[in-house]
Amino acid sequence: MSRTDARSNKLRRRPARTTPASIVSVVVLAVGVGLVWLTVLRLLNGRWPRFLGAVHEWLATLTWGSTITVAISLAAVAVGLILLFCAWKPGQPNAIVLHVDRSGTTAESIEFVMTRRSVARLAAGRADLVDGVDSVSATVRSRRITLSVKSQSEQRSQLADMVTDRVREALQGVGLQPMPKITTTVHTQQL
Amino acid sequence: MRQRSGLLNRAWLAVIGLVVLLAGIVAALIALGLLARIMTAIGIGLAVPVTSSKVLGSGVGAFFDQPVVVVAVGLLGVILGVIGLAWLMAQIPRTNAAKPFRLQDDAARGLTICRADVLTDAVEADAERLLGVADASAVLRGTARQPELTLKVTVNDRTDIQRLLHSLQAETAARLVSAMETPLKHLAVQVDVTTSRHTADRITI
Numbered sequence: 147m148s149r150t151d152a153r154s155n156k157l158r159r160r161p162a163r164t165t166p167a168s169i170v171s172v173v174v175l176a177v178g179v180g181l182v183w184l185t186v187l188r189l190l191n192g193r194w195p196r197f198l199g200a201v202h203e204w205l206a207t208l209t210w211g212s213t214i215t216v217a218i219s220l221a222a223v224a225v226g227l228i229l230l231f232c233a234w235k236p237g238q239p240n241a242i243v244l245h246v247d248r249s250g251t252t253a254e255s256i257e258f259v260m261t262r263r264s265v266a267r268l269a270a271g272r273a274d275l276v277d278g279v280d281s282v283s284a285t286v287r288s289r290r291i292t293l294s295v296k297s298q299s300e301q302r303s304q305l306a307d308m309v310t311d312r313v314r315e316a317l318q319g320v321g322l323q324p325m326p327k328i329t330t331t332v333h334t335q336q337l
Numbered sequence: 338m339r340q341r342s343g344l345l346n347r348a349w350l351a352v353i354g355l356v357v358l359l360a361g362i363v364a365a366l367i368a369l370g371l372l373a374r375i376m377t378a379i380g381i382g383l384a385v386p387v388t389s390s391k392v393l394g395s396g397v398g399a400f401f402d403q404p405v406v407v408v409a410v411g412l413l414g415v416i417l418g419v420i421g422l423a424w425l426m427a428q429i430p431r432t433n434a435a436k437p438f439r440l441q442d443d444a445a446r447g448l449t450i451c452r453a454d455v456l457t458d459a460v461e462a463d464a465e466r467l468l469g470v471a472d473a474s475a476v477l478r479g480t481a482r483q484p485e486l487t488l489k490v491t492v493n494d495r496t497d498i499q500r501l502l503h504s505l506q507a508e509t510a511a512r513l514v515s516a517m518e519t520p521l522k523h524l525a526v527q528v529d530v531t532t533s534r535h536t537a538d539r540i541t542i
Contacts, residue, residue, distance in 0.1 A: 152435040152478045154485045155340050157527050162343035166350060168428050175421025181414025188407055202398060210367050211388025219364030226358025233351035241527065244502065251506040252514040253486075253524035258502055264530035271494035271532060320498045 157259045161237035166229065238262070239288050245323040260320065262286040269293060272316040273309045273330075280335060282309070286326065291317075293330040302332040338476055338489050338527065339430035349424065438481035438517075453477040456513060463509045464488060469496030471531055483522040486510060491529045498528060 188194050208215055241259035248256065260268075266284040269291055273282040278299045285292045293313065299305050310330045317325065366372035370388045386392075400406060434457075440449040457475040464473035472491040479485035488509075492501065510524050 150431070150433060152433055152480075154478050154487055154523055154525060157338075157487070157525050159341075159343065162341035163346040163350060164341060164428050167342075167346035168425060170350065170353060171421050171424035171428070173421075174417050175425060178414045178416070178418030178421055181410055182418060183414075185407060185411030185414060189411075194401065202393070205393045206391065206397075208392045209389055210386050210392055211370065212368075215392060216365065216368040219361050219368050222357050222361025223365060224361075226354045226356075226361055229350045229354025230358060231354075233347045233354060244498070244528065246499065246502045246506070248506075251524065252511050253506075253521035255523045256506075257523070257525040258528070259526070260498075260528045260530070264528060267530045267532055268494050271530075 157257055158239050158241045158243060160239055163232050163237075166232045170229070242286075242288065242326070243323050245321040260322070262288075265291065265317070265322065265326075268316060268320065269313045269328075272313050276305070276309050276312050278305050279309065289324065289326050291326045291328045293328065295330060295332045296335050297332055298335055299332070300334055302334060306330040306332045338432070338474065338487060340433050341430050342427040345424075345427055432476055433478060434476050435478050435480065435484070438484075440481055440517075451481075456516065459516070460486065460488065460509060460513055463512060464490055464505060467501055467504050467509070469493060469498075469501055479522055481517065482519055484513075484517055484519065485523040485525075486513060486521055487525045487527075489527045489529060491531050494530050494532060502526060502528070 184195065184198070239262075241261045242265055244258040244260055246256070246258045263286070266286045269286070270282050270284040270293070273279060273284070273293055273295065278297050278301075279295050280298060281296045283294050285294075291313070293309060295305065295309055297305055307330075309332075310328050313330075314325075314328055317328075363372065366375065367386050368388065372385050373387060376383055376385055401410075435453045438451045438453065438456075440451055453476075457477050460475040460477075461473045464470055464475070467490075469492045470490050471493060474489045476487045477484055478487065488505065490501070490505070492498065505526055506524070510521060514520055
């Protein structure tokens with residue numbers, strides 16, 4: 147459950163797996179509502195709904211070795227593995243920690259972070275200022291920043307080095323900890 | 338800033354995933370005729386279905402016609418429905434802000450109650466006056482004796498972020514500490530960068 151005790155969580159966190167949890171919770175809710183509805187019909191009419199009888203007849207013809215049974219059991223194995231994978235895989239943290247001088251602080255504990263999206267915007271913004279860069283896009287993971295630069299310059303490696311140096315200088319000034327590795331790729335655009 | 342139910346989600350996904358996986362593995366072993374061989378090889382003498390046997394036994398219809406089973410199905414539906422609904426509601430992100438602070442030492446002398454949003458409005462206004470800050474939002478959690486401040490500041494990409502963070506500590510948080518007359522238990526700041534070049538009253542050229 148989300149906290150209701152008015153205490154803080156860490157700002158830097160792993161994905162909460164909201165999407166698979168929402169899907170599974172809707173399925174559980176639907177099954178529960180369905181069972182209640184069937185029970186109400188059974189109590190009102192004195193017998194289970196007719197469509198359940200048709201389902202029962204079909205299931206009664208199934209054997210364990212039939213193709214459908216094999217397919218359903220393998221599908222259950224696949225679904226179980228997917229859910230376990232969603233639960234186990236940590237995922238990328240949403241933010242990177244900033245190292246800040248604690249002098250002047252009035253708190254027992256501190257946490258300063260910058261979201262990965264913001265680090266990407268900052269890196270792309272600084273890279274865009276380098277002469278020769280036409281456009282740039284940045285992707286940030288917790289330990290690596292990948293910059294894709296479009297330029298009309300044929301001096302790709304020199305431009306890549308300049309962009310990398312400029313972005314590294316900017317990010318060192320921000321105080322990212324740990325400092326991600328920066329990789330820049332320059333694509334020359336034909337006029 | 339808002340809090341989500343990450344731990345709850347991963348725990349339930351693991352439990353349900355494990356149950357479904359085990360059920361699927363057992364069903365697949367029976368369907369492929371391997372379970373009987375495995376049981377024999379281990380030396381367990383339990384009777385297991387073979388590939389030619391029916392999935393549903395002949396007495397299933399009569400079993401589900403018993404009144405106690407009908408009620409049990411209904412109860413199971415209610416339980417699953419409540420669990421599913423509670424889990425779905427837990428996906429809503431919550432601010433989880435502090436309740437109004439009681440700022441008195443002795444209740445016999447009178448009550449002083451201060452809502453957390455009164456303090457956070459002041460903190461936000463204070464933070465937005467700092468150079469480079471386009472927007473700020475704050476949440477106060479904890480208690481009057483151990484407050485916890487979480488601040489999100491949106492800055493442009495030319496802001497001196499280290500200087501800003503120092504100012505937030507030494508000025509903004511310090512003024513809150515002075516107002517509440519107690520040090521912060523925890524200070525958390527999230528910095529977001531915007532590519533916008535203007536705030537309400539400043540343009541960065």
